[in-house]
Amino acid sequence: MGQAEGLAPVKRRVLDLYPCQGGAARGYQNAGAVVFGVDIEPQPRYCGEGFCVADAIDFVRRNVDWIREAFHFVHASPPCQFDSDCQRIMKNDHPDLIGPTREALELTGLPYVIENVRGAIPKLRDPVELCGTMFGLRTYRHRYFETGGWTLTPPAHPKHTAPQAKMGRAPKPGEFISPVGNFSGVQLVREDWNVPWMNRDGIREAIPPAYAEYIGRQFLAQAAADAA
């Protein structure tokens, strides 16, 4: 009997820290993983297979051995509410969670990605930029990804040629959206990103699943090559 006959393929397991409604989670699911989220707030819309309410860093520190055994990969999206104002806000007593998150992840020894916004670039190590245009989306959204224990190579970045819809106005045909703040066009983004369960609050915080699917597939390809 061949190895795979009669057996379900082994699913990769991703620990999803700071998951909100699950933009990243859905991407890893699309790449073939099961996903467990840890958020400080209840997230009834979260789309992962498992979920726990806890402080993410505290959760990792308390469960290092279990995490090392139970998961293959960790995704972390520590919050930074206002893109370019990130650093100013942090000076106003918002905690800097990137460094402590990295320290906690390094305790596990697992490969990881830490995602954040442009304002956090100085805090990230050699971040890789991803944008909606790389995945054929009608969304301009730059996000930055630090990797630990593996290497992420981005796709080509097409020029931003489509006009961007004005903030608060319904997008006209052919316009792209930047879904921040009180943006208009929630249904359009739901369709563009394929996130029908998300509301405006979740979309505002999320990465499009296409980003995490790309990350997940690239990580799996490297893991398979390393194991061969």
Ligand SMILES: C[S@@+](CC[C@H](N)C(=O)[O-])C[C@H]1O[C@@H](n2cnc3c(N)ncnc32)[C@H](O)[C@@H]1O
């Ligand atoms: C930027 S959102 C994450 C978006 C998500 N990666 C996605 O793609 O949909 C940040 C999330 O971190 C959560 N959060 C904030 N502080 C936290 C903490 N100390 N521990 C765990 N979660 C936290 C917030 O409730 C929020 O849901």
